[in-house]
Amino acid sequence: MIMLDFSGNDEKVKLLALYYAEEFNNRMILEIISQPRGVLNKEEAITLSQFFWEVLDATARDREDGKIVLGEANLQYWVERMMNIIGGYLKNNGYQEEWEKVCDEA
Amino acid sequence: MDEIEQLEQFKTAKDLENVIKELIGEHRDAKKNKIGVMFRIVIPPNSPTTYEEGHQGKDGDANRYQLVQGVRVCDYKFEKSTDLEYVLPDRTCGLSFSRTFSHLKGTQKMLARHAKGYKKLGPANVSWWILSKCDMPKGLEFVPDLKDNSHYFLAATERMHIDILLGKLKRISFHMNVMIDNMTRA
Numbered sequence: 183m184i185m186l187d188f189s190g191n192d193e194k195v196k197l198l199a200l201y202y203a204e205e206f207n208n209r210m211i212l213e214i215i216s217q218p219r220g221v222l223n224k225e226e227a228i229t230l231s232q233f234f235w236e237v238l239d240a241t242a243r244d245r246e247d248g249k250i251v252l253g254e255a256n257l258q259y260w261v262e263r264m265m266n267i268i269g270g271y272l273k274n275n276g277y278q279e280e281w282e283k284v285c286d287e288a
Numbered sequence: 289m290d291e292i293e294q295l296e297q298f299k300t301a302k303d304l305e306n307v308i309k310e311l312i313g314e315h316r317d318a319k320k321n322k323i324g325v326m327f328r329i330v331i332p333p334n335s336p337t338t339y340e341e342g343h344q345g346k347d348g349d350a351n352r353y354q355l356v357q358g359v360r361v362c363d364y365k366f367e368k369s370t371d372l373e374y375v376l377p378d379r380t381c382g383l384s385f386s387r388t389f390s391h392l393k394g395t396q397k398m399l400a401r402h403a404k405g406y407k408k409l410g411p412a413n414v415s416w417w418i419l420s421k422c423d424m425p426k427g428l429e430f431v432p433d434l435k436d437n438s439h440y441f442l443a444a445t446e447r448m449h450i451d452i453l454l455g456k457l458k459r460i461s462f463h464m465n466v467m468i469d470n471m472t473r474a
Contacts, residue, residue, distance in 0.1 A: 259345070259353075259362050
């Protein structure tokens with residue numbers, strides 16, 4: 183199973199995903215990110231897509247509240263990387279339809 | 289092409305889709321793997337390739353969004369030993385461009401969503417570069433993001449002074465079209 187790729191300069195994106203998965207208490211996302219498995223089915227693809235938009239909103243809220251997360255006051259750069267990592271992963275693994283549908287409805 | 293150039297704003301997602309797909313159809317040849325046209329989302333008042341001070345993202349301790357002559361330090365690999373006077377070649381960073389409508393649509397939505405603050409939607413304009421109108425300046429290259437092949441970096445492929453990079457980016461910007469986001473938002 184192909185996993186989400188946080189290699190290279192993107193290690194912080196993994197930390198960001200884990201941080202908010204913990205905050206949202208989303209066990210499925212924690213498993214997808216931290217265990218050696220990828221997305222297993224359409225339901226998980228939808229959950230992962232929704233997770234991205236929830237993180238986008240949460241980071242914007244935290245930024246406005248002046249909250250420092252993972253040592254930074256503004257995580258926008260890493261959220262944009264997250265979009266490419268999650269979106270690219272889903273598209274490459276047969277879940278483009280689920281990703282696009284969630285993006286359209288977000 | 290004339291019709292597209294005259295459409296200076298989009299009011300609906302469908303407007304945007306029609307324009308982008310027409311541009312792709314006109315300027316890209318998939319068989320020759322030709323890039324042809326590339327798209328970039330721009331939050332006003334920034335230009336297609338450079339940022340205005342105060343509009344590049346609120347900074348924290350990381351100084352990730354510091355501007356060096358309109359270029360964000362997070363977008364290129366700046367040489368710290370020269371006090372950020374030079375950028376170094378790095379194919380894993382650079383200004384972001386979308387190759388597909390799907391990628392552009394998601395990016396536009398993402399950047400518009402909190403453009404004026406938390407849950408305060410704002411305009412996110414769409415710019416595009418028809419590559420035949422302006423050749424790629426030496427030392428820059430479109431490099432696909434290994435994580436998403438519909439996302440490209442306008443990467444630096446050689447070490448260059450920030451003045452040189454800025455000149456190249458401004459030249460590109462001069463040749464880019466911008467379509468204003470005039471979508472109705474709640």
